[in-house]
Structures are given as C-alpha cells and as structure tokens.
Amino acid sequence: MVLDGFEMFPYYRDMTRLSATLSKLREEGRFRVLSPAIGIDFTSNDYLGFKAHPALRAAAVEALENGLDIGSGGSRLLRGNHPAHEQLEHEAAQFFGQEQALFFGSGFLANHALMTALPTKDDIILFDALVHASLRGGIQSNPAKHIRIPHNDANALEENLKANSGKTCWVVLESIYSMDGDFAPLSDIIMLCEKYNAMLVVDEAHATAVFGEKGKGLTFGHHSPNLITLHTCGKGLGVAGALVCASSEIMETLINKARPFIYSTAPMPLQAVLVSKALQLCAGAxxxxxxxxxxxxxxxxxxxxxxxxxxxxxxxxxxxxxxxxxxxxxxxxxxxxxxxxxxxxxxxxxxxxxxxxxxxxxxxxxxxxxxxxxxx
Ligand SMILES: Cc1ncc(COP(=O)(O)O)c(C=O)c1O
The missing domain is CATH 3.90.1150.10 (Aspartate Aminotransferase, domain 1)
Incomplete structure (x- = not known):
C-alpha cells in the first residue's frame, strides 16, 4: 500500500527496509522464530537442574514474605544499590576467590561493560576467534586495536603478545566455549599472560557451577591482579545475571566507567538474593x-x-x-x-x-x- 506523504516520513522508508531484510532472511532460510520449550531438555544451559530447584523457590517466597522490594528503583550509583546486591558481591568474591565482585543484570551486559570500560585506545585486545557475541560486540565498540587469535592457538597468542610487548594487552577468551564445548588451554595462556604482563579476561559462563572445585570455575585457585573472570548466573547457577570478579581497582573502574553498569536500573534485589542462594547450593552440589x-x-x-x-x-x-x-x-x-x-x-x-x-x-x-x- 502506498501512503500519501510517504516520502515525508522516513519511518515508513525504514520499515520498508526492515521488511526487505526480513524477506532476505526468509529466502536464505535464516529467519528465526521463537518456539516453546517442549520435550526432554537437551538444549538448556541449566547444567545442574537449579532453575526449578525447590530451595530457590523457597528463598524467593521467604524474601518476598519478609517484605523485600520488587524493584531496585534506579541505578546502583543512585538509589538502586540494595544491601542484597552488596551481600551477594561479598559472598561471590569469597566463593570465587577474588578480591571483589560486581553484579550485573546479565552476562551480555557484563561482557559489554568489561570490553568497553577497561581497555583504552592505546591498548591491544587479543581475542580468541570463537568468543561470545557479547564480548565481540564490546570489543568492536572499543577504539583499542583488536586482533583475532585463531581458536585456542597459544603460539599465535604468544607471537602477538611479543609483537606488542610495549603496550597493555588484554587477552580475552572463554574457559569452555559455548558452541563447541571445548576447553581453552588455560594454564598455557595464564603463563603467557604472566610472562608478558598482559591482562586476562576469562568468560567462565559455561564452567561456572560445573567445573573447578565446587563449581568455582576453571580459573579458581589462580591468583593474579591481572585476572578478571565472568561468572554468569543464568546457566549452571539457574537464576540470572552475572558476577565479574577481579581486583578492587578493576571494580572501581567498572563502577566509574562502565556505561551498562552506570546507566541501567540495578537488577531486582530478589535476583541477588536468589544468586546468593544458588552459590550456597553450588557449594553443596x-x-x-x-x-x-x-x-x-x-x-x-x-x-x-x-x-x-x-x-x-x-x-x-x-x-x-x-x-x-x-x-x-x-x-x-x-x-x-x-x-x-x-x-x-x-x-x-x-x-x-x-x-x-x-x-x-x-x-x-x-x-x-x-x-x-x-x-x-
Ligand atoms: C560464553 C557466554 N558468555 C556470555 C553469555 C551471556 O550471558 P547471559 O545469558 O547471562 O546474558 C553467554 C550466553 O549465552 C555465553 O554463552
């Protein structure tokens, strides 16, 4: 249908362009639709079966009955900072063996925050070719030079660390890759980061709750001020959100510079209460x-x-x-x-x-x- 005044409204032109994009996706067989969860679950990331755990349900009911607010009411930097967030961060830092932890509403947000707030324009980001879209998106938004390292290739990583030894390098990888399920050669990479004094960001999304002592992840036990880990809370932990764990300097930088943290309403306090409970369950699982x-x-x-x-x-x-x-x-x-x-x-x-x-x-x-x- 041609509308009168069509040319005056760029909105209609944009809609036409979107329709064309959608038609192309259909033609290519890449059009996605949402579908319900039906059948035996061989697809979720609920590795320990926590998402329907009765103890989490009971913790939610108890917290609400005790008068916990539903919403946080604002950004953490304003009135949205709830004692439940701080309590969780304290427990998470202890659990994951890092100096501090910071809670985000999702792993996607947290990864975007890490990659946009930490490396600066004169730095070099060395990222594994198969890292998650949330890391890649953040890396692409950062003016720092970024270099894609062939998947799990510690030799290629070392060549690039050597070639950029005068600069601050940020090595970015997953401890277990989300689509291939393979492990990163973590001990080699940790050694290289120590040798070249590089910062190391490890996304533990698919290791958290499953691998490492008591599900603390594959980096657990490695102590370095250069290590930053991301533990998502919606996969093995069965709730939602993500915990970034690192030194207090990294946390202060995120609180002061990470736009997804600063300019977003804080997660519901209930989410923090439930992740605290999930950490307890994880320790006993x-x-x-x-x-x-x-x-x-x-x-x-x-x-x-x-x-x-x-x-x-x-x-x-x-x-x-x-x-x-x-x-x-x-x-x-x-x-x-x-x-x-x-x-x-x-x-x-x-x-x-x-x-x-x-x-x-x-x-x-x-x-x-x-x-x-x-x-x-
Ligand atoms: C490796 C990895 N990192 C980060 C995320 C994002 O986490 P969230 O689902 O909590 O946003 C995912 C989710 O699929 C993931 O697989």
Missing part, C-alpha cells in the same frame, strides 16, 4: 556434578562426541538446512534440541547443539543416542 559427568561419559560411549568431556556436545552437520531438518526430526521424537546456524557459528558448521544436565536419566541419554543414529 557435588552429587549433581558427579551425575552430570557420568552422563557425559555415557554419551561419549554411545554417540560421537568431541574429545573435551563437557556437557556441551556439538553434532556438526555443516549445512544449515540439514541442521534445521535434524532438529525438527529430533523434536518430533520428543527431544528438545535446537539447530545452531550462522552467524552464531561459522559458515559451514551448522549443528545440533546438544547439552546434558543433571536432571536427565541414563535412559534419556540412551534414547538420544538411538534417535541420533536414526537421523544419521
């Missing part, structure tokens, strides 16, 4: 972790899995349409498994991203193994 690792082992014995024994199992199919068809076929068999396609993963590596969690039963994993044979 050896049984769930043991069960999860046993399920990982069972999966490895019964269908093709990459070498890293993590609960993230990519089933690479290459072609986007094949991945979509395979996901649909698995869903029809009662498994909630999703296709992951570009731009989330590189071109030609479309896949099913299968995740395991501690609420699954052995027979679920065995049923999955035979269903996967069916689609092969």
């Amino acid at each position: 050896d049984e769930q972790r043991t069960k999860l690792f046993a399920l990982c082992e069972l999966a490895r014995k019964n269908f093709p899995c990459p070498p890293s024994p993590t609960p993230i199992i990519p089933h690479i199919l290459g072609d986007e349409q094949k991945a979509l068809a395979a996901a649909t076929a698995m869903q029809a068999k009662g498994f909630d498994i999703r296709a992951i396609r570009p731009p989330t993963v590189p071109n030609g590596s479309s896949r099913l991203r299968i995740t395991l969690n501690a609420t699954l039963r052995e027979q679920d994993v065995m049923a999955l193994a035979s269903a996967l044979q069916g689609i092969a």
